[in-house]
Amino acid sequence: MSTYQLVDPHGRPVSSASLLREEAAPTLTGVRSIWGEPVASGLTPARLARILHDAVEGEPGEYLALAEEMEERDLHYASVLGTRKRAVLAIEPVVNQPKNGTVDDKILDAVRDLVEAPIFEDMLIDVLDGLGKGFSVVEILWDHQATWYPREYVWRDPRHFQFDRRTGRELRLREDGSTEGRDLSRYSFIRHIPKLKSGLPIRGGLARLAAWAFLLKSYTLKDWAAFLEVFGMPLRVGRYNRSATPDEKRVLLRAVRDLAADAAAIIPSGMEIEFIEAKGGSGNAVFGAMAEYLDAQISKAVLGQTMTTDDGSSLAQAQVHENVRYDLLRADGRQVSTTLNRDLIHPFIAFNFGPQERYPTVDLPVAEAEDIKTLSEALNTLVPLGLKVAGSEVREKIGLSEPEDDADILRASAAAKPPVTEPGQAEAEPDDAGTEPATAQACPSCGGYHATARAGEEPDELDALLEEALQEWGTDLAPVLDQLQAEFAAASSYEDLKARLDRLAGTLDVGPLARRIADLALIARGLGDAG
Structure with a gap:
């Protein structure tokens, strides 16, 4: 009879019994009791200095209790710390394919189901508790029916953990009668140690900074x-x-x-x-x-x-300060994503689908607010000059999705510039009213484009008149162009050219062109009077 051996993301065997066992449950008495004396009451400078010193020396119990009480007693500290936590919670988690390669869709769907579960967001709140205290521990209570799945995430009191005394970086579970505590079981805990500053993790919490x-x-x-x-x-x-x-x-x-x-x-x-x-x-x-x-x-x-919490003296200053908050938010989001992928996502996939060569990731992407007006002005200026821009990139920046085939599409107004039809190019589609749009055809004489009749309409007398006039544009403009070319050829400098053109103003031979325009205007007026 064959047995199924559970393995971790690296292919190493994992004990199923250890995963199903609750390890860090609190006790009524001893080092993992949830009860304790208040620390903030009657706090003095000498006692605070001792509490901070003891935390670094391996006894962080009073410091962690003080960090908890600070959030309860100081309204401002609770507000700004809560703001930083909720900013991360507001980010919608995204499940992405690995950077180099792809994984099966059923794995992605399973991870999405895990992330969209209601208990996932509650777990994120507990994970972000590490911002204030320097670290946070959430125990995963696994359940195994058809698949391995977290049935509950339980926040554990940080006072029930300690760092090893040799490096000060490895989290261990406190136990009665042991000064060193014991190792945490692999894949039963989410351990988040935010990197807010260099140094020992116990010195990196915001509570120590604000104490x-x-x-x-x-x-x-x-x-x-x-x-x-x-x-x-x-x-x-x-x-x-x-x-x-x-x-x-x-x-x-x-x-x-x-x-x-x-x-x-x-x-x-x-x-x-x-x-x-x-x-x-x-x-x-x-x-x-x-x-x-x-x-x-x-x-x-x-x-x-401080601009978005206290002063707010000007919009410009507030926007600059808001960018600083985006930097912190991006860093917090990346660090939380790293913790979740390491301690939850990868084990979850390995337990249910076996070790993978590459693993998908759960990310908390932070999109900065785009200045849509400035972006639109830049596109309006640069695209006509030949800048190639992907439509998907612009949609992403302004927060618009790709429209579905049957979606109601917004269109340019009737006053917009008619589309240009290149030789061999398909004609423009009819507009919503069913009217064929006007097009523009390339002129072989001048090299430009000229409006033509709407598709399906017969050219009238004015179209024929315009076509005839365009055949003679070179002859009509020849005297003017000859004079200009002569002055360009004779000029010795830019300043000399400007002076020559100033003298030339009013003496250009525009007679043939003026007569052509006058004749065309007279004929067009006659056609109009004749109906």
């Missing part, structure tokens, strides 16, 4: 809240006589304090309370400016710019 701004902003908001609590409230001053006893002083103090909450108090005779109005509001400007400055730095760190 100090988060701490300073926390202090700023706390001081601002304390300032607002007392700003504008009148200062209450109690006055007592020199002979007042300690008990009387305590009564006066209690009365002054009660005024803040109850707005009512009683005091002994001989004592008085004075209200001093607070003036000036410079504290608002100081604290507000500090908070805005820190928000701007976070925007620069996460989005690479």
